[in-house]
Amino acid sequence: MAFFRFTKLPKHRQYEYTPRYWNQEKEELAERLKNIEERKKGNPDAMKSRISNGFRRGFSGGRSVRGKQAKRSNLILLAIIVLLVFFTYFALTEYLPGLVESMESGGE
Numbered sequence: 001m002a003f004f005r006f007t008k009l010p011k012h013r014q015y016e017y018t019p020r021y022w023n024q025e026k027e028e029l030a031e032r033l034k035n036i037e038e039r040k041k042g043n044p045d046a047m048k049s050r051i052s053n054g055f056r057r058g059f060s061g062g063r064s065v066r067g068k069q070a071k072r073s074n075l076i077l078l079a080i081i082v083l084l085v086f087f088t089y090f091a092l093t094e095y096l097p098g099l100v101e102s103m104e105s106g107g108e
Contacts, residue, residue, distance in 0.1 A: 035053070038046035 035046050
């Protein structure tokens with residue numbers, strides 16, 4: 001039964017892709033050098049492109065700076081949580097007995 005088919009099944013299509021070599025660092029260096037030359041000439045469009053490229057590339061401080069910032073923000077968060085726990089404990093020990101007494105005496 002497999003030898004006699006009324007329909008012909010299509011063969012799978014192959015995707016032939018030959019990657020090209022692309023040196024991204026070399027291209028970025030050439031772009032930066034071109035922008036520097038334009039800035040030296042006093043072109044205002046070069047200044048605008050420098051600012052927009054800075055935003056596009058993002059903060060280039062490195063991992064150590066970001067790690068320090070994350071550690072600092074975590075310490076601030078921990079300090080806030082400790083302060084909130086302390087104030088909650090203080091409020092419960094100072095004001096809760098008085099509230100309980102007032103609610104018990106208010107029922108009579």
